[in-house]
Amino acid sequence: MTVTTVTQTTQGDETGDDILSGHANITTMNTLLNTTEEGFYWVLGDIVSIENFREWCYLSCPTCNKKLKPEEERFRCSNCNETLAEGVY
Incomplete structure (x- = not known):
């Protein structure tokens, strides 16, 4: 996995209630990639390209x-x- 742009992301439960209530933890993408903590994570991002290796x-x-x-x-x-x-x- 290659991260070209680091933005902020949120950690919460699978229902998204933390995000809707404003009680989500904000962290960087690098921190998230290095975490060993299991859980549900919501990542907001933009797809800038798709590498098509197979048809x-x-x-x-x-x-x-x-x-x-x-x-x-x-x-x-x-x-x-x-x-x-x-x-x-």
């Missing part, structure tokens, strides 16, 4: 949702046996 989505047939295979300048659905100009993600 988790694919171009699919709009009729049956099966993965399309490129065929010349179109796409082929082997399930529907159709050639399509475009598919859906």
Whole structure:
């Protein structure tokens, strides 16, 4: 795990009542990463990028949702046996 920006986070229970009531403990991300204390932690952050090591989505047939295979300048659905100009993600 790589932390590029350190911001504040809260520690509380799993229901979030501590946060709503204003009784949450505030700590830094570095402190949280080094803690050995078990518990529920709420972390607020922004996702700035996603590294896609595996294909988790694919171009699919709009009729049956099966993965399309490129065929010349179109796409082929082997399930529907159709050639399509475009598919859906």
